[in-house]
Amino acid sequence: MTFNQILEKIKTYDTIIIHRHQRPDPDAIGSQIGLRELIRTNFPDKKVLAVGVNEPTLTWIAEMDQVSDSDYMRALVIVTDTANTPRIDDDRYSMGDFLIKIDHHPNDDVYGDLVHVDTSASSASEIITDWALTTGLKFSDFAASVLYNGIVGDTGRFLYPATTSKTMQIAAHLREYDFDFSAMARKMDSFPMKIAKLQGYVFDHLEVDDNGAARVLLTRQTLKDFDVTDAETSAIVGTPGKIDSVESWAIFVEQEEGYFRVRLRSKSAIINEIAKRHEGGGHPLASGANSYSLEENDQIYQEMKDLLAK
Numbered sequence: 001m002t003f004n005q006i007l008e009k010i011k012t013y014d015t016i017i018i019h020r021h022q023r024p025d026p027d028a029i030g031s032q033i034g035l036r037e038l039i040r041t042n043f044p045d046k047k048v049l050a051v052g053v054n055e056p057t058l059t060w061i062a063e064m065d066q067v068s069d070s071d072y073m074r075a076l077v078i079v080t081d082t083a084n085t086p087r088i089d090d091d092r093y094s095m096g097d098f099l100i101k102i103d104h105h106p107n108d109d110v111y112g113d114l115v116h117v118d119t120s121a122s123s124a125s126e127i128i129t130d131w132a133l134t135t136g137l138k139f140s141d142f143a144a145s146v147l148y149n150g151i152v153g154d155t156g157r158f159l160y161p162a163t164t165s166k167t168m169q170i171a172a173h174l175r176e177y178d179f180d181f182s183a184m185a186r187k188m189d190s191f192p193m194k195i196a197k198l199q200g201y202v203f204d205h206l207e208v209d210d211n212g213a214a215r216v217l218l219t220r221q222t223l224k225d226f227d228v229t230d231a232e233t234s235a236i237v238g239t240p241g242k243i244d245s246v247e248s249w250a251i252f253v254e255q256e257e258g259y260f261r262v263r264l265r266s267k268s269a270i271i272n273e274i275a276k277r278h279e280g281g282g283h284p285l286a287s288g289a290n291s292y293s294l295e296e297n298d299q300i301y302q303e304m305k306d307l308l309a310k
Helices: 002-012 026-042 091-095 123-133 142-152 166-174 183-191 191-205 221-226 229-238 272-276 292-309
Strands: 015-019 047-050 076-080 099-101 114-117 213-218 248-252 261-264 286-291
Touching: 002 076, 002 099, 002 114, 002 123, 026 047, 026 076, 026 123, 026 142, 076 091, 076 123, 076 292, 099 123, 123 142, 123 166, 142 166, 142 183, 191 221, 191 229, 213 221, 213 292, 221 248, 229 248, 248 292, 261 272, 261 292, 272 286, 272 292, 286 292
Parallel strands: 015 047, 015 076, 076 099, 099 114, 213 248
Antiparallel strands: 248 261, 261 286
């Protein structure tokens, strides 16, 4: 069983370095830091490090460790919540002695010496928790809190279709530990006034066709006008879906380099195949892609409209 194989590999190494994807969300940090804390709690003599750029909007969950190149010598490297290698935060992931992939996205990029991918799981944090419960590991309160946070984040507070009875059982187990889940929920549900104003802009500028395909463009000037970063726009990804007539939507965010980061979401129609055609991928109902022109933006939106028209 892969779970036991992962545990045996961890037992073998004195240094474990854990990566996750770029531009992290609560599940990326939750699975990464949750795994770090589980290993530290159960194997206190091991050196366990979490690597990556600190995302300012999420440092309230946890912060990353300082990791040197020498740490990778004879180290076990584990990558969580990352579907493909270009998205791994910090390309030193390949410098270790052995690489493990733990993920819940479709396994289109099969990297690593040992792979555990469960697309039926709501989140990587659910998988890490399931692994720890299955192998009989002890939890700390902090590990439970970040893993719970990751599950809540990737299930949209248990609203998304990926939420299963197993998800709820695992979340219930984590809630047995001592952490302020109400404060965490308030933190996840709150945002500054500038994000509230950006939400108003999205509603005002959202284009919706007769079948419920929607899109909005956030240019560099728009981001500047609202004083928001690209990372902060993640707070409005779900905004178009609040409208009952919207079925699928795309948010095009212009990057400093001139291309567009495309966030695709859907209530029922499968949109990750559209993402794959534009340098992206992800879950059937939540994906990301890249666009390199306004014309490609139009093409992506047309593909969404064609999909819903069927």
